[in-house]
Amino acid sequence: MSVAQFFEGKNIFITGGTGFMGKILIEKLLRSCPGTGKIYVLLRSKRGRSVEERLKQLLDGEVFDKIRENNPDALDKIIGIGGNVAELNLGLSDSDRQLLVDNVNIIYHSAASVRFDDFLDESILMNIRGTREIAQLALDLKNPTILVHVSTAYCNGDRYEVDEKLYPPHGDWRDAILLAETCDKELIHIMSEKYIYPHVNTYTFAKGLAEHVITDMCKGKIQTIITRPSIVINALDEPIAGWNDNLNGPMSLMLAAAKGLLRTSLTKLDLKLNYIPVDLVIKAIILATYDNYTESNCNEVEVYNITQPVINLTHLPFSTLARSIVIDLPVPNVLWYPRLSSTSCYYNYYLQAIFYQMLPAIFFDIFLKLMGKKTMVVKIQRKLYISTVILTPFTMQNFTFKNDKMINILKKLRETNPDFDFRIKLSHEELYKFLIDMKNGTVKYTMKESMDPTGQTEKKHLQRLKIIDIILKIILVCLSCWLLLFKFNTIEWSLNQVYNHFQKL
Structure with missing residues (x-):
């Protein structure tokens, strides 16, 4: 039985379907597993848009262009379900919940708040309690096949070598939910840093406990796996080379450097880049879904580290190569000539940030003010500084993630499932092309900026x-x-x- 045959006739429920990874997951299932049944996507009203409007916005995205061209009827399989992961019972109506219980076979839980500076109570309600509600829904399904929880490779932030297994929790998830639901918000904010220790932010803390929610509730009852992607970046090949629709993670810093806004970075020069393209992540998650269900049982919750970096470079040569590309093929609307220095000394970084970034930003904003235009450069520099400081625990320390399961699955299934095969390493020429695609994809699909075709x-x-x-x-x-x-x-x-x-x- 192939992967496509495994998904034939199976109905799927996806949280986070409008997110970066969620869109690629839906697209890949529809394109490579055409026999897939209905795909229910959890959607919440946002910025004045109803569930129906958000579903239309999702389906109109360029990520589905190939499907619209070759099999447009497949998009009719996507059904929007009103709800919110951060609410009790996922914010579902009784009729919608019953619809899911009666029909869904596979659940992909990828919805999460990925902000590192979220307040503790908000992160707990979204990432821990939301996972509890998903687990309960999975247990109530009439014909369950498998539950796939999308975690993060950094959910054990106090460990610099991470195996494909569940580690002891730093707290009890039940107590954490009770705390977020009942405790005074101001008190939670005050005690946050001590409560999440040894984690350095609320995101990794909450994602770590969410893995224990899944394990405690589902082990021995329903087939369940946990997948841990590392730092997810633009698509390598599918469905559009270089595609990206958000500035989370390193992309915001890369774009800021290309536009001349980011002039200095705080990082180890020999930092290993645990970047992995989003289409490879989705292929690995789908392969793990298929392989685990056909080879394992519900008595164990398997963990898969999806972390194989295709970029076999450390920070310094990577940034040098990236800068050469934005000099040869510049992005539009560059504010200043791109130059980026890197240092592992905080004091050196702080001085450079003041003199190379903040002071010029003040002069730029004064100039904009005199021209009668909206000031924005100081605000951008403030965000860049905060992002740099927040990311310090991950840019000043090398992490090693063991990923034997992912590699073994790929070796075992690549011949019989060529549509899910992918490259482990890129050659220098392939990497150069990928970086160009990343730049162009970010400019076109994320920033919505137009470029001169000739450059x-x-x-x-x-x-x-x-x-x-x-x-x-x-x-x-x-x-x-x-x-x-x-x-x-x-x-x-x-x-x-x-x-x-x-x-x-």
């Missing part, structure tokens, strides 16, 4: 910025020399005055 407009603009950058540096050097010379002459004059005074005495 000449962006190159001319970047060349002008380079000349301005050189002129300002020359002025700065001359000014510094003048100040030093002036200071030296002042000191020399003062010494002569003192000497003459003593001569008169």
Whole structure:
């Protein structure tokens, strides 16, 4: 039985279906497993848009272009279900819950708040209690096949070598839910840092406990797996090379560096990049779903680290290669000539952030204010600084993730399921092309910016910025020399005055 045959006729419920990974999961299932039954997607009203409007927005996305071209009727399988993971009973109506209980066979729980600076109570309600509600729904299904929980490779943040297994929890998930539901919010905020220790943020703390929710509730009762992707980035090949629709993770920093906003970073120069393209993550999750159900039983909850980096570079050569690309093929609307220095010394980073980023940002905003335009550069720099500081625990420490299960599944199933095969490592030429696709995909699909097809407009603009950058540096050097010379002459004059005074005495 192939992967496509396994999914034939099975109805699927997905949380987080409108998210970065969720869209690719839906698209891959519809395109590579055409016999899949209905796909129910949990949707909540957001920014004044109803569930129906959000479903239409999802289906209109460019990520489904291939399906619209080759099998447009497949999109009719996607059904929006009103609800919210952060609410009790997932915010489902009685009729919708019964619909899911009667029809769903497979659940993919990928909805989560991925913000590292969420308040503790919000993170608990979304990532821990929401997982409890999903587990309860899975247990109530009339014809369950498997529950797939999407966690993160960093949910054991106090461990720098992570195996494919469940580690002891840092707390009790039942107590955490009770705390978030009943305790005073201000008190929770005050005690947050101590409560989540040794985790460094509420996200990894909550995702770590969520794994124990799944295990405690589902082990021995329903087939269940936990998947742990590392840092998920743009699509490598499918459905669109370089596709991305959000600026979570490293993409916001990469784009800021390409536009000349980010001038310095705080990181180990030999940091291993645990980046993995989103289409490879989804392929691995689907393969793990198939293999676990056909090979295992519900007495164990298997953990899969989906962490094999296709980018076999550390931070310094990667950033050097990326900078060469944005110089040769610049992005539109560059604010300043791209230069990025990296340091592992916090004090050095802090000084560079002040002089290379914040002070120029103040001058830019003054200029915008005088031009009668909206000021924004200081605000952007503040966000970049906060992001850098929040990510420090992950950029200043190397993590090693064992992923034998993922590699073994790929070796075992790649020949019989070519549509789910993927590359483990990229050659230098493949990596160079992927970085170009990442840049173009982020500009086109995330920033919604248009580029000159020839690239000449962006190159001319970047060349002008380079000349301005050189002129300002020359002025700065001359000014510094003048100040030093002036200071030296002042000191020399003062010494002569003192000497003459003593001569008169």
